[in-house]
Structures are given as structure tokens and as C-alpha cells.
Amino acid sequence: MSVSLTINGALRELEVEPRTTLLDALRDEMRLTGTHVGCEHGVCGACTILVDEEPVRACLIFAVQAEGLAITTIEGLAPAPGELSVVQDAFCEMHGMQCGFCTPGMILTAHALLKGNPDPTREEIVTAISANICRCTGYGQIIEAIQLAAQRLAGSNMPEGSL
Amino acid sequence: MSAPSSFRYISKPRRVVEDRRFVVGKGHYAGDISAEGMLHVALVASTHPAARIISIDASAALALPGVHKVLTGAEFAEGCEPLMNGLETPAVKRYPLAVGATRYMGEWIAAVVADTRAIAEDAAELVEVTYEPLPFVIGAEEAYDPASPPVHPGHGSNVLLDKTFHWGPVEEDFARSEHQLKYRVVWGRNATVPIETFAVLASWDPWRNVMDVWASIQMPKFADQIARALRLPMTSVRVHQDVDVGGSYGVKRGIKHTVLVAHLARLLNRPVRLIEDRLENMRGGDMHGPDRIFDVELAFNGDGVINAMKMRALDNVGAYAGRAPFQLGKPIGAIVGPYKINSVRYQAIAVTSNKAVEEAVRGFGQAPTNYAIETGVDLVAEKLGLDRIELRRRNFIRADEFPYLIPSGTSYDSGDYHAVVDKVLAHAGYAELITERDRLRAEGMLAGIGVASCLEPSGGNSSFEPLLNEKNTTTTWMESVRINVDALGTVTAAIHTTSSGQGHETLVSTVVGEVLQIDPDKIQVVRPDSIASLPGNSPVGSRMAIMMGGAAFHAAGKLKAKLFKIAAHIFGCAPEALTYESGVVSGAGHTLSWMELVTICHRHFHQLPADTEPGLEATHVFQVPTGVALPKDGRVQMYPCHSFEFHLVLVVIDPIIGKPELRRYVIGHDCGTVINPHIVKGMTLGGIAHGIGAALLEEFVYDEQGQMMSQSFMDYLLPSSHEVPHVEIVHHCTPSPFTVFGQKGSGESGYLGAPAAVSGAINDALRPLGIRMSKLPIRISALSDAVAAATDANQV
Numbered sequence: 001m002s003v004s005l006t007i008n009g010a011l012r013e014l015e016v017e018p019r020t021t022l023l024d025a026l027r028d029e030m031r032l033t034g035t036h037v038g039c040e041h042g043v044c045g046a047c048t049i050l051v052d053e054e055p056v057r058a059c060l061i062f063a064v065q066a067e068g069l070a071i072t073t074i075e076g077l078a079p080a081p082g083e084l085s086v087v088q089d090a091f092c093e094m095h096g097m098q099c100g101f102c103t104p105g106m107i108l109t110a111h112a113l114l115k116g117n118p119d120p121t122r123e124e125i126v127t128a129i130s131a132n133i134c135r136c137t138g139y140g141q142i143i144e145a146i147q148l149a150a151q152r153l154a155g156s157n158m159p160e161g162s163l
Numbered sequence: 164m165s166a167p168s169s170f171r172y173i174s175k176p177r178r179v180v181e182d183r184r185f186v187v188g189k190g191h192y193a194g195d196i197s198a199e200g201m202l203h204v205a206l207v208a209s210t211h212p213a214a215r216i217i218s219i220d221a222s223a224a225l226a227l228p229g230v231h232k233v234l235t236g237a238e239f240a241e242g243c244e245p246l247m248n249g250l251e252t253p254a255v256k257r258y259p260l261a262v263g264a265t266r267y268m269g270e271w272i273a274a275v276v277a278d279t280r281a282i283a284e285d286a287a288e289l290v291e292v293t294y295e296p297l298p299f300v301i302g303a304e305e306a307y308d309p310a311s312p313p314v315h316p317g318h319g320s321n322v323l324l325d326k327t328f329h330w331g332p333v334e335e336d337f338a339r340s341e342h343q344l345k346y347r348v349v350w351g352r353n354a355t356v357p358i359e360t361f362a363v364l365a366s367w368d369p370w371r372n373v374m375d376v377w378a379s380i381q382m383p384k385f386a387d388q389i390a391r392a393l394r395l396p397m398t399s400v401r402v403h404q405d406v407d408v409g410g411s412y413g414v415k416r417g418i419k420h421t422v423l424v425a426h427l428a429r430l431l432n433r434p435v436r437l438i439e440d441r442l443e444n445m446r447g448g449d450m451h452g453p454d455r456i457f458d459v460e461l462a463f464n465g466d467g468v469i470n471a472m473k474m475r476a477l478d479n480v481g482a483y484a485g486r487a488p489f490q491l492g493k494p495i496g497a498i499v500g501p502y503k504i505n506s507v508r509y510q511a512i513a514v515t516s517n518k519a520v521e522e523a524v525r526g527f528g529q530a531p532t533n534y535a536i537e538t539g540v541d542l543v544a545e546k547l548g549l550d551r552i553e554l555r556r557r558n559f560i561r562a563d564e565f566p567y568l569i570p571s572g573t574s575y576d577s578g579d580y581h582a583v584v585d586k587v588l589a590h591a592g593y594a595e596l597i598t599e600r601d602r603l604r605a606e607g608m609l610a611g612i613g614v615a616s617c618l619e620p621s622g623g624n625s626s627f628e629p630l631l632n633e634k635n636t637t638t639t640w641m642e643s644v645r646i647n648v649d650a651l652g653t654v655t656a657a658i659h660t661t662s663s664g665q666g667h668e669t670l671v672s673t674v675v676g677e678v679l680q681i682d683p684d685k686i687q688v689v690r691p692d693s694i695a696s697l698p699g700n701s702p703v704g705s706r707m708a709i710m711m712g713g714a715a716f717h718a719a720g721k722l723k724a725k726l727f728k729i730a731a732h733i734f735g736c737a738p739e740a741l742t743y744e745s746g747v748v749s750g751a752g753h754t755l756s757w758m759e760l761v762t763i764c765h766r767h768f769h770q771l772p773a774d775t776e777p778g779l780e781a782t783h784v785f786q787v788p789t790g791v792a793l794p795k796d797g798r799v800q801m802y803p804c805h806s807f808e809f810h811l812v813l814v815v816i817d818p819i820i821g822k823p824e825l826r827r828y829v830i831g832h833d834c835g836t837v838i839n840p841h842i843v844k845g846m847t848l849g850g851i852a853h854g855i856g857a858a859l860l861e862e863f864v865y866d867e868q869g870q871m872m873s874q875s876f877m878d879y880l881l882p883s884s885h886e887v888p889h890v891e892i893v894h895h896c897t898p899s900p901f902t903v904f905g906q907k908g909s910g911e912s913g914y915l916g917a918p919a920a921v922s923g924a925i926n927d928a929l930r931p932l933g934i935r936m937s938k939l940p941i942r943i944s945a946l947s948d949a950v951a952a953a954t955d956a957n958q959v
Binding site: 019033074086 | 179180183187189194228281355357360361410411412440663664665674841844846848850851853860875876877884890
């Protein structure tokens with residue numbers, strides 16, 4: 001089947017089998033390998049992407065279902081080559097990762113959280129990232145990274161809701 | 164060894180250089196790598212715990228368009244060698260695919276190779292396997308019984324290892340002790356289960372005679388094992404080490420996956436890739452951890468001083484024998500924990516069963532052993548009516564007693580256990596914590612405090628190998644670093660391993676920067692492939708801060724010595740008269756800048772002293788600081804360094820629901836000099852999360868039919884951010900006298916004590932009911948059932 005997908009602001013046409021997940025389409029057809037495969041049954045959150053700014057597991061949606069939706073992958077976050085978004089930079093500052101495998105999904109989840117809730121409590125952060133499993137960090141430095149990102153965004157005078 | 168405050172870069176909260184690529188999704192994982200013309204593998208898995216394979220009919224699968232090959236174990240075994248065994252068990256042969264018979268449910272029976280993974284999976288479903296079921300054995304006790312069906316009939320029994328050590332006058336110490344107690348604890352089979360499954364791509368070049376391998380591995384002697392299995396010289400196996408590994412914590416061994424895929428690549432003359440799906444990973448990925456029953460006896464005085472221990476550890480290693488039995492050997496290096504136990508009898512038993520294969524997991528057997536010891540210490544306190552922490556204090560090795568030789572032959576390097584405990588109690592407000600527990604109890608909740616004090620042996624050597632296998636005479640477990648300064652004066656350091664989140668690039672650039680007084684961010688760290696590599700043993704045994712850090716330190720020192728030699732020659736003075744400051748060498752009224760020295764090395768041979776090679780390069784192959792001799796009389800020096808951790812936990816359990824909530828978690832941690840605080844903090848917090856999983860949630864459960872019941876993340880539960888509490892870390896630093904900066908290991912920290920602490924907290928909570936839980940994980944269902952039964956019984 002042919003499908004047109006809007007990925008990181010660009011329209012992409014591709015041919016996929018009806019059974020191809022969006023995850024496989026992103027990785028195998030479009031070589032966007034920043035979206036990671038963890039469990040393929042919707043538990044671990046490694047394949048989290050943003051669909052219309054909401055976190056979605058790319059393993060639980062077929063590519064053909066994504067027609068017309070605005071998809072953001074980790075490759076779409078950095079403002080320019082060699083630069084980092086505020087959230088990405090905060091994850092580096094606090095070392096909110098180790099192996100980096102859950103990191104793209106975790107950062108997209110954090111982006112979605114901070115877009116809707118610029119000043120989250122620790123509990124709200126914990127709840128937001130509870131959909132993403134990290135085996136390395138025990139979550140502590142991830143929570144600290146999101147708190148730091150929120151502080152920096154609050155101090156940046158950027159319009160609320162923009163990241 | 165310098166005081167931490169005198170460091171420029173070490174112990175400073177510098178960013179971890181690896182993180183930058185990960186946050187933008189530009190990590191370079193094995194599953195991200197593809198090759199032109201690549202084929203994909205899916206696996207046919209055994210549905211029986213034990214069966215003879217009567218026939219494998221692949222005709223329907225091969226008829227599917229896009230299918231290239233269905234490989235069986237019998238065909239594989241014709242062209243390759245079996246995989247390596249750690250013990251001398253030649254009749255326990257292990258191949259990537261079952262040969263003749265299958266020995267566990269989920270074992271790989273055949274590999275299907277196709278144009279896409281989807282076609283390979285379709286075809287795998289069409290492979291018809293006819294089995295003749297055979298008797299099987301699942302439990303360790305049953306497998307240890309000589310009447311049980313042997314998993315490998317040629318081996319004669321299920322016993323791979325049954326060795327008893329006597330260290331010191333155990334019987335005399337038992338006889339002279341006022342009290343004794345006996346208990347059993349069980350460590351359920353779990354693993355660290357990385358989010359990335361195992362992935363490998365292999366490509367054979369028949370004109371160059373080179374097998375290229377990209378794999379998500381953390382495996383000592385990986386290229387060696389591939390070469391042996393495929394009957395290739397090691398110069399024909401090129402493992403690419405610049406692959407990021409998506410978590411490992413010990414388990415990413417993947418040797419059978421790699422040998423299988425490399426064999427297929429050679430057979431089909433096409434690149435072949437295998438990325439396990441979660442099901443293949445959970446049931447047949449060779450990554451389950453220790454599965455262990457401990458029977459322990461302790462002998463002690465009325466004042467709580469523990470004199471002697473008898474421990475029997477029975478480990479169920481599953482259907483084949485890799486390195487798993489050695490996980491009973493490593494804990495010998497800390498068999499008395501942080502305590503002055505005078506004598507020990509230790510019986511280590513490893514049995515085969517019809518479960519999946521056990522492999523190395525974080526701590527290499529130490530976390531279960533610590534759980535067994537700490538449970539016993541709690542029981543002694545309970546029996547004597549003493550405070551658990553006071554009891555530990557009475558048994559701790561004192562700071563002035565190091566180096567301290569334990570009965571099994573290891574000398575502990577350094578520590579100050581009393582100080583760490585005092586700091587934690589002061590930080591946590593121990594008296595208030597007890598008040599809080601009692602307040603919760605008065606409200607009708609079950610509440611308990613758990614403590615655990617234990618060691619993290621670090622700097623991994625392989626002394627347990629010759630200890631458990633006399634034919635193995637390995638006494639080095641070296642690590643290498645090479646530093647090259649180019650003609651423009653910039654520095655590159657080469658390391659010779661893959662990493663799985665430990666931040667080795669940051670470690671080495673920090674150490675080299677410290678010695679050469681150069682900004683670490685300007686130092687490039689590269690990973691040559693295995694053919695171009697110097698010897699190394701991968702990041703196992705909590706060793707890299709010590710070993711790779713040590714190699715980097717000495718290589719940088721050699722480089723600096725060369726600069727001194729050149730400057731002394733040019734200045735006409737002794738090298739001892741020179742000083743070094745940020746790359747500038749001064750003495751005898753002269754100075755040479757870094758760039759002047761580099762230029763002399765690279766361009767001015769005429770200025771070099773005699774017998775000096777041009778260029779500016781240094782290499783160091785670092786031997787483990789201790790443990791260089793073979794075992795004698797069943798004793799051996801195991802790892803050189805011993806980090807200490809003390810856990811203090813408050814748990815609250817709703818008596819109706821049975822769900823434990825970790826209300827407060829404090830850990831005191833002493834791993835000597837910290838090289839990067841971000842990394843050590845992350846390791847500790849992550850280790851605690853793993854420990855909470857092992858204590859409360861994670862288990863590979865088999866039913867009576869030998870079927871594995873926990874095959875997905877719906878059944879095998881991983882701690883989420885809701886299950887892992889905020890953890891407060893209290894630091895202490897007792898430098899190790901054996902390492903270049905006083906550093907010790909931290910890669911297994913947290914995990915080694917958390918299961919014991921959480922279990923202890925739950926048992927403290929259950930004490931008013933007169934019950935205790937002695938098997939991990941303590942799942943909500945087991946806990947609520949036990950509480951309900953005890954409540955009913957108490958009401959009767």
C-alpha cells in the first residue's frame with residue numbers, strides 16, 4: 001500500500017505492507033533509527049514518538065494508520081545540526097541516561113509533558129515517564145533532567161507551550 | 164595517589180561525552196546497522212522442555228518466496244565447533260541450534276533466513292518439527308537427585324560442579340559458639356533484561372578472508388570464541404567495537420547468536436542480521452541470571468559475634484554450561500561480606516536442568532550471596548534480640564584492620580564501614596525513622612525497616628576460573644590503552660572494547676586529561692576493531708574504572724616520561740630536574756611548549772636523544788593490581804578492590820492489597836575516589852532499581868510442564884518510575900591503596916545490597932504477624948496471600 005506520512009515536518013511517500021508497523025517503517029524504510037525497538041508489545045516505550053504532539057508507541061500503530069498525522073521523531077528535535085534542544089541539553093547536563101537506548105523515547109515524552117505542563121511537580125514527571133522503562137538509571141537523573149529543563153524553559157522567556 | 168581535592172578533572176561533575184549522541188538519536192546500535200544485500204533471520208523454537216528431534220520438515224518454508232535457507236542444528240554441527248564451556252564438561256556440548264535433541268522450551272531448533280524479517284517469521288511458522296518427548300527436570304533439588312533424568316546423558320548426571328571448600332576451623336568454631344541457627348533462602352531466576360534485545364550483523368568477505376561482526380555485546384574473549392567455533396584464525400574475525408550497546412549489565416553475551424549468523428553469512432555469502440524479538444530474547448536468548456537455593460548455618464556468641472558459617476549454594480544453570488557455574492565462584496572473594504567471620508565451609512553446586520541457559524548477570528553471583536548473608540545477619544539479631552545495625556557494627560571489619568585477609572584467601576583493600584553506617588544513620592535520622600515505622604504500624608499498616616551492608620568486589624580478574632577448574636591456569640585479565648599525539652598536537656586514546664552505558668570514553672579522556680593536564684573534551688577516544696585491538700577483557704567484574712583507568716594512567720605516564728627524556732636531552736639536565744605544567748616542560752632555565760615538543764617528536768629526529776623512536780605514542784597493557792597467582796589449597800586472591808554500600812529502607816505495606824511501597828531509601832556508598840560523579844550516581848541508582856526488581860517483581864517462572872510463563876513484559880515485570888523511589892545517596896571516600904587514583908568499582912553498586920535490604924524491610928514489616936518471606940521475588944500475590952493466611956490464623 002502507498003502511504004504519505006508527515007515526519008518531522010516533511011512529507012514522505014512510501015510503499016508498505018498493510019502489516020508494517022509505523023516503527024518498522026520509520027526504521028527500515030526511512031532509516032530514522034533513533035526510534036528504538038524494545039518489546040514490540042507496547043510496554044517499554046523505547047519506540048515512543050509524538051503524533052500530533054502526543055506520545056505514541058510506534059510499535060502499536062500501523063504505518064498506514066499514520067496517514068495525515070504529524071509525526072515527530074527524535075531526529076526532529078534538535079534545532080540545528082550540532083545543537084540540542086533545551087530538554088536534550090538538560091539530559092546531558094544531568095546525565096539522564098547511560099546506554100542511551102530508552103533516551104529518545106524518554107526525551108520525546110519529556111517534551112510532550114513540558115509542552116502541556118511547563119512547571120510539573122515531581123509526581124507529575126514520575127507519572128509521565130512511567131510509560132517509558134529505563135533499565136540503566138533508576139530514573140533519578142532523568143527526573144532531575146526534566147526538572148532542570150522546566151527551570152531553564154521558565155527562565156528563557158519563551159512563549160508558553162513552545163519548546 | 165593524590166587527595167581528591169587536588170584533581171583537575173577527576174571527581175569533577177563533567178558532562179559524559181557519550182550522552183551527546185544519545186539525546187539526538189544518533190547512537191550507533193547494532194540493530195541500526197545494515198549492509199547491502201542483507202538477509203534476516205527468524206528462529207524456530209522448541210515447544211518441549213526435553214525431546215528428541217525426529218524430523219524437521221522445511222519444505223513449506225523453503226517454498227515461500229524470499230526464503231533462502233532453513234538451517235538445522237545437525238547441519239550447523241557438521242561445519243562448526245561447539246561453544247566454549249567454562250568447566251571441563253566435554254559431554255555437555257552446546258551449539259546455537261539444538262542438535263538431535265532439545266533441552267528447554269524456547270531452544271532454537273532451526274534458523275530461517277529470508278529477504279525480510281517478516282518473511283523469515285512467516286516461514287518459521289511453516290517449519291514442521293516432529294518431537295519425541297523425553298523426561299525432563301525443572302527444579303534444582305530434583306536435578307541434583309541422581310535419579311533425575313540427565314539433561315545430557317553423556318555427562319552421566321545433572322551435576323556440573325559440586326565442590327566443597329573448608330576455610331578455617333569451621334567445626335571447632337561451631338562447637339565453641341553459644342548459638343547456632345539454620346535457614347534457607349531462595350533467589351528466583353531473573354535477569355537484568357536490557358531494553359535493547361541482542362542484535363548482530365555478520366558479513367563474510369571470501370576474498371579478504373574476513374568475517375565482519377557488528378554485535379550488541381559485553382563479552383570477554385568474544386572474537387576468540389567466534390574464531391574457534393567457526394574454525395577461523397582470529398585475524399579473520401573483525402568485531403567492530405564502535406557499536407553502542409543498549410544496556411547489558413552482564414547479559415549481552417550473544418555468542419550463540421553471533422556464531423550462528425556468521426556461519427550463515429559464510430554459507431550464503433550474504434550479510435546476515437539477527438535481531439531477537441522480545442519473545443526470542445526472553446525464552447531463548449541465553450540471558451537468565453542465577454537461580455539459587457541457599458542453605459546456611461551460622462554459629463555465634465551471645466554478644467552477636469558471628470564465628471563461622473556453613474553455606475550450601477545450589478544453582479540451577481539451565482540446559483547448557485557456559486560461564487554460568489563461575490557465578491558460584493566469584494562470591495568466594497567476599498564470602499564473609501564486610502564481617503569478621505573466622506571460618507567458612509562453602510559447598511558450590513551447579514546443576515543442569517530443562518530451563519533456559521543461565522548467563523552472567525550484574526555482580527556475577529554476588530547479589531544472591533549478599534542476600535543470603537544479610538538475611539542471616541538479620542536472623543541472628545532477631546534471635547538475640549539485638550538491633551540489626553548494632554549487630555553489624557559488632558561484626559564489621561574495623562578501618563584499622565585493612566588490608567584484611569578473609570578465610571577464603573582474598574585480602575580486602577580498604578574501607579571504613581562503621582563511618583559509612585554512622586553517616587547514613589545521621590543523614591536519615593534513624594530514631595525518627597523507627598518512630599515513623601511505629602506510627603505507621605499503629606495506623607494499621609504493615610511497616611518495616613530494612614538494612615543491608617555489603618561489598619562490591621571490583622577490578623575483575625578471573626581467579627574464580629582456576630579455583631573451580633584446575634585445568635584453567637589463567638592469571639591475567641588485562642586491559643589496554645594506547646595514546647597517540649598527532650603532528651598537530653591533538654590527543655587520541657584507543658580503547659579496545661564495546662561499552663553499554665558505562666561511559667568509557669569519558670573515563671579515559673578524564674584520566675588522560677588529568678595526567679597530561681589537557682582538557683578532556685579535546686581528547687578523542689576511539690575503538691579499533693578487534694583485529695586492530697590490544698588485549699582486553701571487556702567491562703565485566705566492575706573493573707573498568709580500575710583497569711581501563713589504570714591502563715590510561717600508565718600510558719599517559721609513559722608519554723609524559725618520553726617528553727621529559729627529550730626535554731632533559733635538549734636542556735642538558737636530568738629528567739628529575741624538570742617540571743610539567745599543562746603540556747609545558749621546564750627546567751634548567753629553559754621551557755619547551757607542548758607544540759614544540761610535539762614538533763620535535765614528529766619532525767625533528769635530529770633533536771631526539773639516541774634510542775628514541777620518532778612520533779609521540781604510548782601503550783600500556785595493565786595487569787589487575789592483585790590476584791596474580793594461581794589458587795593454593797582452595798584459596799585465592801580474587802578482585803583487588805572492595806567498595807562498600809549500606810542500605811536503609813522504610814517499606815509500607817497495605818495489609819489488604821499486599822503491595823509494598825518503598826517510602827524512604829537511603830544508601831551510603833564508598834567506592835573510593837570517584838572519577839565521574841554523574842556516572843557513579845547513575846550506576847548506584849540504576850543498580851538499586853535492578854535490585855528492587857529482583858526483590859519484588861522479576862522472575863522467569865516455569866510451570867510443571869517445563870513451559871516458561873513469563874515471556875513478555877506483561878508477565879515479567881520491570882520497575883517503572885512508580886516502583887523506584889527517590890533514593891538519597893550518602894557519600895564516603897576510602898581510597899584504595901591498589902589503584903592509581905584510589906578508585907574502586909561502582910558498576911554493580913546498589914544492585915548488590917538492594918534485594919537484601921528490601922527483603923529485610925518486608926520481613927521487619929511482617930514480624931508482628933509471625934511470618935517471613937524467604938524467596939525472592941516477593942511478589943504482591945505471595946505477600947498478600949501470606950498476610951491473609953497469617954491474619955486469619957492469628958484471629959482463630
